[in-house]
Amino acid sequence: MRTIEAKVVVLGAQGVGKTSMVVRYVGKMFSHHISPTIGASFFTCRLNVEDTRVKLQVWDTAGQERFRSMAPMYYRNANAALIVFDITQYETFDAMKTWVKELQRNVLEPMVLSVVGNKTDLESRRQVTREEALQYAASIGGNYFESSAVNDEGIEDVFLNTAIGLIRLAQDSLCSSLRIYDLSDPMSPVSSVGNESGVGQNHHSLQMTSVEHAEVERPRLCC
Amino acid sequence: MASKGVCEEKKDADNNEESDVVPDFEPGASLESMLVTTDSFEELEQEMDSSFDERQMKESTTSTISEIQEELNDTTVPEDSSSEQDDKIIENDEVEEIASQLSETSLTSNEDANAAATPVGSLPEEDYWQNPEWKERKKHVFILSAAGKPIYSRYGTEDKLVTIFGVMQALVSFVQTNQDTIRSIHTGNSKFVFLIKGPIILVSVSRTTESVSQLVLQLTYVYNQVVSVLTSSQLNRIYEQRRNYDLRRLLAGAERLIDHLLNFMEREPAFLLGAVKCLPLTPSVRDSITQTIVQTCGKIKNLVFAILLAKSQLITLVRMKKYFIHPADLHLIFNLVNSSESFKASESWTPICLPKFDSSGFLYGHVSYLSDDCQACLLLLTVDRDVFFTLSEAKQKIVEKLRRSNCLEAINESVNRPSYTASQVGVPEMRHFLYKCKSTAQFWSPALEPPYHTTEESQRLLGLYQALHHHLHAASRPLKLLHQQLDKETMLGWVTSGFELYVTFEPLITKHSAINAVNKLLRWIKKEEDRLFILNAPTF
Incomplete structure (x- = not known):
């Protein structure tokens, strides 16, 4: 059994539900009174997909404009990105595209891109059609998901597919910042050593995964 | 006398x-204090009033944050410092780029959201400020740019109050043309108090018994809150580039901090006194908490402050030698923690500007609650934005040690015990x-x-x-x-x-x-x- 450790960044305009999504997935709950993220929040979670354990270090970033200059430090060396928009606000779809462009410009390593249209519980106020979003996601080589953090719909899929994407990335071993460990000796990487600069100082990450309140572990079967 | x-x-x-x-x-x-102490209210008020301008004058040469960074650079390897500089350059470019992009885009989404949130927002525009509920508020607080653009209104939506903002700006600039500064207007039982801070104007319209200097102090706190979110250098740069800039774009999501601060000041004597309240603890417990933090974080070079608080009361504060924290900065930290539910869900990495410490730049804060069973909030403030994981690890060690020494229990006991x-x-x-x-x-x-x-x-x-x-x-x-x-x-x-x-x-x-x-x-x-x-x- 192998362990893959990956850095995931969640991006998108303010108020689209980035934190709600992550908290729903990691913490299994939803709050209507969540306050805007200031800076960024850090979560860890683990998934088992077939014979591989995937550890995700999730950076949930703030959507407000004033934090935009901080974003590079979170997407630098990221292996996957969840780019979220609100299906009831067309301008958040445009903002999502801006994020994709910024990632394409600044991240040279291959990464798993997932476009997420959140708030499907507000279907009646939808402004972005599924087709348009699907088409866009395909054009950038990413997956498209729709989700509702309120009703807990589609969010498991987002993370599961991200994990599967990361496993593929690891198999192609295209990505030097992705860390792969042999389970028998989790402290020593069996393959490529990542870039050690920046926030994602990976050698700390093993201890990080035991943050109690932000940990999920669930068995996963992949088809 | x-x-x-x-x-x-x-x-x-x-x-x-x-x-x-x-x-x-x-x-x-x-004999020793971790807080900057001011001898009297007058001095505090004066200081609150003046220090920014002084600081801004000195800014190009001295900044507390760069001072600390310089000291650190002496000891760190050259590679690190160069990568740090790279980040800075990106940041500046980025900010300017965004600033110019933003000022072109409209604010429609924001307006809609605000209008939906406030019931009075649905009134026709011209009637809005005549709404009795709005008129009867005891204390209004407004922020506008020197050019008269609305930035913040405590009640209602700024867009519907443009005319009032126009009047405020006219009053300020009318008095300014005579090389004078408007301080306050007194009519009946209302006071209109003005505070002009560089590129922005703050106005309080109050029917409370508070004195003009107390209202000025509150406005200064509001200004400090704005600076804490943006830094004074960013604030000034923006208006130097575009006099007509709509600051709401950059303050999005921070209005709640100002709202919360204003309510906080209306029930907390701490602001009036310019002082901080501590959580009552037996000295041995407090010492052991402090020592735990000192021992765990002692080797982390760039850590400036470690602050542990619960229920707006200070549990302990450990500081870098030579540096002190001002009570006014600590009040802003309390306000930030109290108004941010999101800190409870996870660890956060948050830029915080402490205006009295250094209004020109951000400190980076590792912010987290000790654990699910102990609702005390720990902030580790550093000048180095790349040390999240070092601090995260330190925090975990602190919690483990505190748990073993039964300090978490002692904190809980004190928090839950009726005062x-x-x-x-x-x-x-x-x-x-x-x-x-x-x-x-x-x-x-x-x-x-x-x-x-x-x-x-x-x-x-x-x-x-x-x-x-x-x-x-x-x-x-x-x-x-x-x-x-x-x-x-x-x-x-x-x-x-x-x-x-x-x-x-x-x-x-x-x-x-x-x-x-x-x-x-x-x-x-x-x-x-x-x-x-x-x-x-x-x-x-």
């Missing part, structure tokens, strides 16, 4: 009191008091008991303290001792070189018994001082 009558009263007190209360008796006093009440002091005529120790900038007050347990009455009580404070600190005629017999209570204020004391008594108490009661109270505080105050100033 005290009036004659007051002096005599004081002499009486000394003669009558058989006890050992000597003139320099200062419960809670300490001391005035009756526990053993002076039956005394209802409530505020005690501030000047040398440490810390204060203490008991829990509110009937008749002050309702919101309305507790606000009235704070109003009485504000009035008392105003009389004692009036710039033209400051007093040392003041005894006020009012309808519903008797108030006594006493300012010495070491402390400030504000006491609420039963209405019919005599001066003589009031003085005796105060002496008894001071002895009680002295007895409890090592639980109620932090008497040392630990460093890493």
Whole structure:
């Protein structure tokens, strides 16, 4: 059994539900009174997909404009990105595209891109059609998901597919910042050593995964 | 300078009191303090008023943050410092790019969201500011740019109030054309107070009993809150580039911090006193918490402050040698923590500008609650934005050690225990008091008991303290001792070189018994001082 450790960044305009999504997935709950993220929040979670354990270090970033200059430090060396928009606000779809462009410009390593249209519980106020979003996601080589953090719909899929994407990335071993460990000796990487600069100082990450309140572990079967 | 009558009263007190209360008796006093202490309200006010401008003048040459960074660079490998610089350059470019992009885009989404959130927002535009509910608010606070663009209104949506903002800007610029500055307008029972801070104008319209200087202090806090979110250098740069910039774009999501701050100031005497309250803990517990933090974080070079707090009360504060934190900055941190539910869900990495510490740049804060079963919030503030994982690891170690030494339990116990009440002091005529120790900038007050347990009455009580404070600190005629017999209570204020004391008594108490009661109270505080105050100033 192998362990893959990956850095995931969640991006998108303010108020689209980035934190709600992550908290729903990691913490299994939803709050209507969540306050805007200031800076960024850090979560860890683990998934088992077939014979591989995937550890995700999730950076949930703030959507407000004033934090935009901080974003590079979170997407630098990221292996996957969840780019979220609100299906009831067309301008958040445009903002999502801006994020994709910024990632394409600044991240040279291959990464798993997932476009997420959140708030499907507000279907009646939808402004972005599924087709348009699907088409866009395909054009950038990413997956498209729709989700509702309120009703807990589609969010498991987002993370599961991200994990599967990361496993593929690891198999192609295209990505030097992705860390792969042999389970028998989790402290020593069996393959490529990542870039050690920046926030994602990976050698700390093993201890990080035991943050109690932000940990999920669930068995996963992949088809 | 005290009036004659007051002096005599004081002499009486000394003669009558058989006890050992000597003139320099200062419960809670300490030779060292982790907080910047200011001697008096006047000084604080002045300082709050002036330091930014001074700082801005010096900014290009000295900044506390760059000073610390420079020191660090001496010890770090050159590669690191160069990568840090790269980040900075990206940041600046980025900000400018965004600033220019943003000013072109419209604000429609924001307006819609705001309108939906406020019921009054649905009114037709021209009637909006005539809405009785809006008009009857006791204290309005507005922020606008020097060019008259709306930035913030405490109640209602700014867009619907453009005309009012226009009038405010006209008043300011009309007085400015005569090389003068508008301070306040008084009409009936309303006060209009203006504060001009570089590129922005803050206005308070109040029907409360607060004095002009108290309202200015509040506006200064609001300005500090804005700076804390943006830094003064960013604020000034934006307006230098575009006089007409719509600042709401960059403040999005921070309005709630200002809202919360204004409400916070309306129930917390801490702002009035310029002091901080500590969570009562036995000295051995507090020491062991402090030592745990010092030992765990001692080797992390760029850590400036470690702050542990619960329920707006300080548990401990460890600082880098040479650097102190100003109570006003600490109040902003309390406000940030109290108004951000999101900190409870995870660890956060948050840029925070502490205006009194260094208004020109951000500190980076690792912010987290100790654990699910201990709701104390730990902030580790550093000048290095790349050390999240180092601090995260340190935090975990701190929690483990505190758990093993039963300190988490002790914190919980103190948080959940009902606070001391005035009756526990053993002076039956005394209802409530505020005690501030000047040398440490810390204060203490008991829990509110009937008749002050309702919101309305507790606000009235704070109003009485504000009035008392105003009389004692009036710039033209400051007093040392003041005894006020009012309808519903008797108030006594006493300012010495070491402390400030504000006491609420039963209405019919005599001066003589009031003085005796105060002496008894001071002895009680002295007895409890090592639980109620932090008497040392630990460093890493």
